[in-house]
Amino acid sequence: MNKTLNQKAWYFVIPVFALVAFNAVVPLMTVVNYSFQETFGSNVFQWEGTRWFKEILHSERFHASLGRQFIFTFIILLIQLPLGIAIALTMPKKGWGVPVCLILMSMPLLIPWNVVGAMWNIFALPDIGFLGNSLNSLGFDYNFTQQSGDAWFTTILMDVWHWTSLVVLLSYAGLNSIQPAYYQAAEIDGASRWDVFRYIELPKMKKVLTLAILLRFMDSFMIYTEPFVLTGGGPGNATNFLSLDLVKMALGQFDLGPAAAMSLIYFLIVLLMCWVFYSLMMKDEGRT
Amino acid sequence: MAKITLKDLSHSYLTKQSNDADWALRGVDIDWKDGGAYALLGPSGCGKTTLLNIISGLLKPTKGEILFDDKDVTALNPVERDIAQIFQFPVIYDTMTVYDNLAFPLKNRGLSKTEIDSKVKEIGEMLELTSTLNNKAAGLTADGKQKISLGRGLVRSDVNVIMFDEPLTVIDPHLKWVLRSKLKELHQKISRTMIYVTHDQIEALTFADQVVVMHDGQIVQTGTPVELFEKPKHTFVGHFIGSPGMNILPCEIENGQINFEGKILSNNTSIKKTNFSKTQIGIRPEFVNFSNEGIEVKIKRVSNTGRHKVIDTECSSGIIKILTNASAEIPSDSAHITFEKKYTYVYGDDWIIE
Numbered sequence: 159m160n161k162t163l164n165q166k167a168w169y170f171v172i173p174v175f176a177l178v179a180f181n182a183v184v185p186l187m188t189v190v191n192y193s194f195q196e197t198f199g200s201n202v203f204q205w206e207g208t209r210w211f212k213e214i215l216h217s218e219r220f221h222a223s224l225g226r227q228f229i230f231t232f233i234i235l236l237i238q239l240p241l242g243i244a245i246a247l248t249m250p251k252k253g254w255g256v257p258v259c260l261i262l263m264s265m266p267l268l269i270p271w272n273v274v275g276a277m278w279n280i281f282a283l284p285d286i287g288f289l290g291n292s293l294n295s296l297g298f299d300y301n302f303t304q305q306s307g308d309a310w311f312t313t314i315l316m317d318v319w320h321w322t323s324l325v326v327l328l329s330y331a332g333l334n335s336i337q338p339a340y341y342q343a344a345e346i347d348g349a350s351r352w353d354v355f356r357y358i359e360l361p362k363m364k365k366v367l368t369l370a371i372l373l374r375f376m377d378s379f380m381i382y383t384e385p386f387v388l389t390g391g392g393p394g395n396a397t398n399f400l401s402l403d404l405v406k407m408a409l410g411q412f413d414l415g416p417a418a419a420m421s422l423i424y425f426l427i428v429l430l431m432c433w434v435f436y437s438l439m440m441k442d443e444g445r446t
Numbered sequence: 447m448a449k450i451t452l453k454d455l456s457h458s459y460l461t462k463q464s465n466d467a468d469w470a471l472r473g474v475d476i477d478w479k480d481g482g483a484y485a486l487l488g489p490s491g492c493g494k495t496t497l498l499n500i501i502s503g504l505l506k507p508t509k510g511e512i513l514f515d516d517k518d519v520t521a522l523n524p525v526e527r528d529i530a531q532i533f534q535f536p537v538i539y540d541t542m543t544v545y546d547n548l549a550f551p552l553k554n555r556g557l558s559k560t561e562i563d564s565k566v567k568e569i570g571e572m573l574e575l576t577s578t579l580n581n582k583a584a585g586l587t588a589d590g591k592q593k594i595s596l597g598r599g600l601v602r603s604d605v606n607v608i609m610f611d612e613p614l615t616v617i618d619p620h621l622k623w624v625l626r627s628k629l630k631e632l633h634q635k636i637s638r639t640m641i642y643v644t645h646d647q648i649e650a651l652t653f654a655d656q657v658v659v660m661h662d663g664q665i666v667q668t669g670t671p672v673e674l675f676e677k678p679k680h681t682f683v684g685h686f687i688g689s690p691g692m693n694i695l696p697c698e699i700e701n702g703q704i705n706f707e708g709k710i711l712s713n714n715t716s717i718k719k720t721n722f723s724k725t726q727i728g729i730r731p732e733f734v735n736f737s738n739e740g741i742e743v744k745i746k747r748v749s750n751t752g753r754h755k756v757i758d759t760e761c762s763s764g765i766i767k768i769l770t771n772a773s774a775e776i777p778s779d780s781a782h783i784t785f786e787k788k789y790t791y792v793y794g795d796d797w798i799i800e
Contacts, residue, residue, distance in 0.1 A: 339533040342504050346524045346531050347598060348554035357539040357550075 192418035210419035220420060222395065223403040224427075230310075230399060231378045234317050238374060239367070241318070242325025247359070249330055260330075263323040271320075275387025278316040282388075302389065306396030309389050313397050316384060321377065325370045332366035333359060368439045372432055379428055400424055448514040448606040448639060450501065452476040455510035457496055463508075470496045472663045474510070478656075481637045483630075485654035487644060489686070493663040494643045498609050501641065503527045514606050530599030531609045535616050536591030540584040544575055547583045548597045555602070569601045572632065589621045600632065607639040614649065626652060647687050659683050675730075676789065681796045684728050690756055693734065695763045697727040697792065704792055707741045707761055711790060722794035731756065731769035733786040736777060740784035741766075748776055759783065 193210055195203040214220050249259045269277075284290040284301045289312075293300040302308040340358050349357070382401040385391065391398035391406070398406075404424065408417035455474040463469060471493045478484055486494040499505040501512060503524040511520045519527050539547050548566045557565075570576045573593045578586065583594055592613060599608050610629075614622045630653060633640050642653050650657050651671040658668045659682070666680035667673075678684035684692030698705040702716035706727050743759035743766060750756075750772060757768040757776060768783065770776070792799045 337535070337537075339535065339537050342499075342502075342524075342531070343533060343537040343595070343598075345504065346502065346529065347551040348525045349550070350554070353554070357541060361540040 189418045189421055192414050193422055194415075196415050206415060210415045211423070214416055214420045214423060219403070220423075223398055223400050226398065227379060227400040230314070230381070231375060233314055234321070234378050235371065235374055237314070237318050238322045238325050239370065242322050242370070243329045243363070243367075245322070245326045246329035246333055247355075249326070251334065260327070263326050263330075266320050266323050267327075269320075271383035272387050274316065274320050275384040278312065278319075278384070279388050282312045304393050306393055309393060309397050313385050313388060316388060317378065317381070320384065321374060324373065328366040328370045329363055332363035336362045364439070368436065371439070372435060375431060375435060376428060379431070449480040449516075450476065450478040450607060450639060451513040451516070452501070453511045453513065455497075455500065455507050455512070457493075457500060457505065457507045457509075466662075469663050471500070471507070474665055476658065476665070476668075478639060478641075480515075481639055482656060483633050483640045483642070483654045485642045485644060485650035485657045486660060487647060487650040487657050487686075488660035489645055492660045494645075494660050495611055496663075497660070498531070498611055498641065498643050501607070502529050502531045502609055504531075528602075528604055528606050529609065530602060530605045530607075531611065532592075532595050532599050532613045534612045536588060536595050538583045538586075538591050538594050540582075542583055543580055544570075544583050544586070544594060545579045547594050548575075548579075548601050551598055551602055565601050565603070569597045572600070572635075573597050573628070589617050589625065592617060592625070596629075600636070605638060607641060610640070610642045610644075612644050613642075614644075622649075629653060647689075651687075659686065661686075677791070677798075678728065679798045681726060681728060681793050684730070688730060688732075690731055690767050690769070692728050692730050693766045694726050694728045694793070695766065697725055697763075699725050699792070704790070707763060709741060711785065712787065717792060717799050719794065719799070724795060725799075726793045726796075728791045728793055729766075729785045730789060731767040733789040734766060734768045734783050735786070736768075736770075737782050737784040740782045742780065743783055744780050745777060 194206060194208070196206050197203050245263075250256055266274075279287075281287045282290045282302050284294055284303070290300055290302070299305075300308050302312040336358065340362075341354065344354050344358055380401055381399060382405070385397050385399060386402060386405075389397045391402040401424075404417060404420055407413050407420065452474055455471060455476075456469055457471040458469045460468050466472065474497060486497060488494050496505065500507045503519070503522055503526075507520065511518055513519065514527065524531075539550060542550065545566055548569055549562045552562045552565060566579075567576070570579050573596065575590070575593060575597065578590065583591065586594070596613070599605070614625060617625060626649065629640075629642075642650065644650050644653075651674075655670065656668060657671060657674055659666050659674065659680075661680070661682040667678065667683045669677075669679075674683055674687050678687065678692060681692070681694050684694055695706070699717050699720050700710070702718065704711040704717075704727055711727070741761055743761045745757060746760050746765070747758040748755055749758075753772055755770050755772055755774060755776065757770065759766050759768060759781065766783065
């Protein structure tokens with residue numbers, strides 16, 4: 159059968175192309191433009207080549223914030239994934255408990271990020287915050303504004319509170335799509351509860367978990383608003399993650415060139431990591 | 447291997463039952479011999495899967511008991527009952543190899559490595575899976591996967607009964623034949639009790655020695671394929687089995703004889719009881735003949751299926767279908783038809799009057 163060739167259909171792509179050009183391509187190219195030049199304002203530019211890239215890649219400040227970023231992301235993935243799956247496994251499958259659980263789970267996701275930051279800031283204040291005050295009266299020496307360990311603890315707790323629900327909801331959707339026959343067959347085969355999880359539930363959740371890991375990786379790797387409101391990167395540079403550092407460099411010090419180079423490197427790291435995750439997790443899919 | 451007895455089994459998915467419609471199964475009594483091949487046949491929603499899940503132990507019946515070899519197993523779970531069940535679509539463990547899939551039920555029962563190995567290889571051979579034993583199970587085609595499900599049921603030599611819940615639904619038509627004859631062959635080879643659930647009459651009739659026809663949660667007839675065809679005990683069996691199904695039309699009963707279309711027909715039984723709310727005459731299209739006398743009908747439509755002609759004729763009580771061979775001469779406008787006495791039945795409130 160011959161398909162009719164009609165290239166006019168391309169016209170339909172124009173609006174999308176224009177939109178993407180304005181909100182992604184043009185800003186990105188502006189950043190690329192800055193990253194190769196030096197500017198002192200008034201639209202005067204001077205070509206610098208790859209100088210800013212070299213500077214950033216060798217800068218200890220960048221290494222430190224990148225390291226912090228990786229540790230943070232690693233920790234929250236390590237907590238949120240198992241916790242999210244565990245909660246999803248214990249959620250009811252039918253009855254009035256389903257909507258109640260789903261609504262409770264969605265609530266943290268609906269709260270604006272700066273509100274989350276502000277909430278946790280007040281919640282964790284050592285003198286008047288419920289968390290901070292309780293911890294101190296229990297005998298812990300807790301002060302997230304002054305002790306870096308406490309700042310990390312609070313930031314991670316806040317992120318777990320804010321985002322574990324996403325993993326829960328995705329896992330729950332994955333679990334619910336498993337046909338009852340799988341559980342019945344496992345029961346007949348004499349499988350243990352662990353076997354059911356290991357050989358049925360986990361493989362069937364693979365796709366949603368891949369999605370969960372990708373989303374949680376990207377979001378946590380680019381986290382900005384919540385720690386900005388909660389700790390502002392402090393105390394000192396203890397919670398100064400990549401995005402916070404980037405904004406400080408660009409808007410605080412007005413080093414537009416190095417900041418542009420840094421954001422491009424940042425962008426490429428996120429892209430690369432996502433690609434690595436995705437291809438690792440989808441390795442076997444081609445054969446099915 | 448076991449003989450299976452179901453005693454007055456009823457099941458409802460509701461906690462309170464007020465009328466018949468609330469029951470998925472009503473008063474099922476079955477006696478199945480050890481090593482037999484049985485089919486449960488009925489349309490979707492008639493309760494056949496419910497019955498199967500009760501026999502396997504996945505469901506606990508609301509009332510009644512299940513006996514394996516005269517031992518009450520009603521309270522036992524599927525593992526304790528030692529049964530195998532194959533589901534409508536292939537259920538496999540995606541991350542395991544074909545070999546591990548087949549070995550899984552044996553491993554869970556604590557068999558030794560060498561025992562497992564010989565069993566798995568034997569079943570693999572029987573199902574022609576030997577060449578793929580070391581492949582990931584997820585990579586197989588639908589019928590390959592269904593063979594694995596089948597294999598996991600057959601690999602255990604101690605099972606009391608193997609149950610199939612419409613196992614060929616997802617299989618391509620040409621492979622259906624292959625797998626179906628494979629099942630029949632397996633049954634002869636290992637002679638275990640097998641129960642096959644289906645809504646496809648051809649599958650049921652080719653697989654089983656005894657077919658149990660279910661309708662609205664009840665067993666309406668149990669019999670060999672020939673019995674179901676020649677002497678349906680319930681109008682539903684008449685409708686459901688055969689293509690086209692039985693002609694079932696309202697009739698009157700006068701002095702123990704059938705009065706249909708103002709003509710007295712006799713079917714060699716004298717009908718004693720008459721207080722039915724409705725009485726019907728039933729005759730299969732195969733047993734209706736054109737004649738010079740008899741009931742007057744108008745020919746409405748002739749459809750040729752290749753091997754047969756199906757003729758829709760109309761009398762004042764309704765449509766009567768007639769099945770003739772493809773070369774038969776069909777009268778053009780109006781005709782007279784007669785029913786073969788031996789295969790003419792009367793139904794009172796849908797059940798046969800004998």
